[in-house]
Amino acid sequence: MDLLTRIANEVRAGEPDAVRALAAEALAAGVAPAEVLRGGLIAGMTVVGDAFRLREIFLPDVLLAARAMQSGLEVLRPQLAAGGVPTAGRVVLGTVRGDLHDIGKNLVGILLGGAGFDVIDLGVDVPPERFVDSAVEHGAAVIGISALLTTTMVGMREVVALVRERGLADRIKVIVGGAPLTEAFAREIGADGYAYDAASAVGRVKQLVGAA
């Protein structure tokens, strides 16, 4: 089995030490860090997301896999930076006002970080002003908002409205996600993007910053 497949398997098994060791081994063998990321860490996490959707595995497996992926990222990060790989862009991420669910949002953050984005995580219960203020302050091109409650998802509309009100709509794109959302709802509130799960969120954010 090649090294990248072994890394993907260990991510899936939620083994941080094995992932760290194999990632270092791959780098030492001359595999490009971006390749370790794509063919190893992200490939493993994608399998995990699909298996969770089918309930072949459960939330604990997903959380442990995410941690294993992060440990691999720590090994790659200095190399990615030293190699002059530019960050893919900056994303301000958080859970909508009134909502405390953060498991899904954290997974989205980890995968975005893995894909080379600089993620500023504002946590949960984030008021609309904070999303927009932070995006401006950090020069972020994208605001990502998560909501798990039908009662709180309507608050996403306020963030979109505020971005427009401040005349930032051509500089800052808003992407939304979370279990109760639909593509139609995202369109209705005027969001620039919607993603069903963490893996597709990465693709959508890349499109939004024109990096896809």
Place this chain on the structure above:
Amino acid sequence: MSGAGLLARLQRGEVVIGDGAWGTLLIAEAGLPPGAPPERVILDAPEIVGAIARRYLEAGAEILTTDTFGGTPLRLAAHGLAEHCEEINRRAVELVREAAATRALVSGSVGPTGTLLAPLGPARPAEVEAAFERQIAALAAAGADLLCVETMIDLAEALLAVQAAKRVAPAVPVVATMTFEPTPRGVFTVMGVTPARAAAALAEAGAEVVGANCGNGIEGMVAVVAELTRHAAVPVAVRPNAGLPQLVDGALVWPENPAFFAAHAPALVAAGARLLGGCCGTTPAHIGALRAVLAA
């Protein structure tokens, strides 16, 4: 009826009806803003809490739940209310007791702490258990007749709650329910706990009644109850929600109305449920309809 009286009735195979949702009514009637802690209403508008309890009583509920689902200090801390833990839980019991008098039992609601236990998250078992102990001690001291540990997805956390209850309030019966989802591969919580494992472990930890609550509508609960009944050595409780809420013209609407709820309830009894009530989206009208159909 006392907590012990309730257990005797359930063990004889009688069906007992509890209440329905609280948060749903607090949002609709107390104007609770989205995501605001329902426990706030106990301090800010106690009369609304009493009024909801009276409406469930009139609808025929024999058990009334306290508005303390998020009443552990860990959950309250997210809203800056941790230091009000004792006051909130005590007042919540008193308000329901005032409404119930001797006509219904007061059940102290204990929900998840909202943090994940190590290694999945930052919480240490000792701190989670201490949080449950603090809430449960306050509920019991105020005179709760029973405790309902509910909406649990992680068996380890549910067991910490039941163990805490048995330590600080050993005389108060515990109803412990988890949130299961029917999947193509069988029934599990999102953390992967099966009804068989939950039923055995919760009863072993001392829960006198085990079961399921919340979920995604009443129809899927029949399979969940059947699984629980097959494996439980104690009576089974079920509190389905009225489906998942939808936004219709800006208003929150739960898809399953009282008639639908009542029409499917006999299947839950046939599957083995003995203690029935409702979760999110159910109302006094759902409980009234449930009572009518089960009395018929």
